[in-house]
Amino acid sequence: MQKRSHNRLSPSFGNPTPVAILGLCIALTPLSIELMGWRGASGFPATNGANYAFGGLLLILSGIGEFILGNTFPSVVFFTYGAHFFTVATTFTPSFAAISSYTTDGSQKQTPEFLASFGTINLGISFYFVFMCLISMIFFICSFRTNAAFVVVFTGVTLGFALATGGLWNLAGGNAARGQQLLEGAGGCWFVASMAAWYFLLSVMMLVVDMPFTVPVFDLSTIIKGGSEKRLHSA
Template structure:
């Protein structure tokens, strides 16, 4: 006999209800047990991207100001290619998945910038070889081309600066100082004046500091560190309050 035939209807008017019951007197429930609902949580990839951004600028800027008397800054290629390039590109993809178009565009763009900057000086890529004559002398055109290259990224950064004016003070500071740094470095490539490279390095250090602050404000929380270790995000978002 089917389950439906074993059910009886409670028609007690005093209770004013019509509820099916099993032969044992229990309320009938033919529904399937519900599956537990899991709400997937996603982390915030922005601090990783900001740390990568700041670290590349920190390394490059230290070499630009000739820290410790070092004049060969080739080591910065490691930061640019593997940390700045790869990590920021991945962060850009993750931001796109999370629906943050601005963050995805910024991080993926700077990931490409870092990898292309690294490739510019890698012998295996051969860009410098194209500007070298038969005697191994580097053509003056190379520095002029690098200046144009930096100016193009300077314009892109300026566009990002305009687009982030209502985000937070550290982010605006980071993009603003990056614009100045790239302008000075491009001018150094055009003119060969070393003091411009040093000035660009100083502003690059300021950009790195802003990126680090924005990153730490994003992941310093009571779940990972002490409550009193907290950086205010300094949001510039519009509020009617």
């Protein structure tokens, strides 16, 4: 009996989710450490390259991959945070003059007016950080139909945006001590979110290479039944 050959050129798609989680981990973890001030680290611009390449590019590409595969929720999540990292990166890129336009000498000094704008009126007329907190809260609610790891990620991200907004408002209002405390709190929340993301990445990659054992992410979809499933059982 002739052995059937395997067509290596047959169309197939990889899983874009670990690529997005990788991008999130590499971009968010250093940022959270900067905000917490570990070993004297400080400043948003320090990891601008990671915001562009990992946080922005990888998340957008993964969002496209999830969209092609028909996975709406992860696609929306990856597009949202990919756009966010690009936004942060461009804000702190000197050639975009997002910071220097608020100074008289064209420097990158973060004035109270810029801090108030970055916390409230970024991207034109949008209340940027406030609405990033809102969209993250929506993702947090939806994550209860996914797994516990994602719940932790979105909890940390949502609280981080809320604290970051408060921190920037306080800095803009001249309350530097309180503003710094809130930013450190935001860094702590984002650090927790990034650790949960690292855990999820480990779990997914172990499945990718077909390890003989797995790291559980605690699936919640069987606990919180979907609407379609409830309607099917009630029919």
